[in-house]
Amino acid sequence: MITEEIEKLIILQKIDEEIFEKEGEINSFPEKEKRFNREIEDIEKKIKEAKDDLKKIQLDRKEKELEIRSYEEEKNNLDKKLGTVKTNKEYEALLIEIANIKKKISDIEEEVLILMEKEEEIIKKEKILEEELKKIKEHIFKKIEEEKKKIENLKKELEIKKKEREELVKEIDFKAYNLYEKIRKNKKDNIAIVKIENGICSGCFMSLPTYIVERVKKKKEIVQCENCSRILY
């Protein structure tokens, strides 16, 4: 009886849809896990950038502090020299030189202050990022664990469905099953048998000619959609 074969194919299609869905979910897990880990890597990258920035600024600051020290030494020497000069002219020239050095020192000191402020900012930013990282890591590891459990369950369910399928296939007419499989494997949505709804193939949504609908109604043979070749019922 063709009706019986169609009934069995409809059940088979339902099982195949479930298998398809479960396999899809199982196969998408590695990409999901990667996406989760990427969230962590993004923050780690930002932290590394902050650390690098901090190092650069600290180095810059140290250089400037060394510069200040060497100017201070120079100034001390000039201060000492002040007591030994003989003429007013020499004395005044030294005072000008000392003033120049003092100005240079205070300029660099200002730059050092700005750098210190920047350092503080970066340290604050880094701390916030570290806290964020900790939270996200906890959240993501938990999520990944949950996903893994879900995948384990899906794998078990999949095994059951596959056994169920095997049993059913044994009962289906070989030719009908082969046709079904040939169509299914050619379809991206994995669907090989579809219902006629209001004269329309619900696989490709094309309007079906009346003679096709009539042939399906007679239930004497397996009828395929002329457009998408899916089995109709």
Ligand SMILES: [Zn+2]
């Ligand atoms: Zn169709």
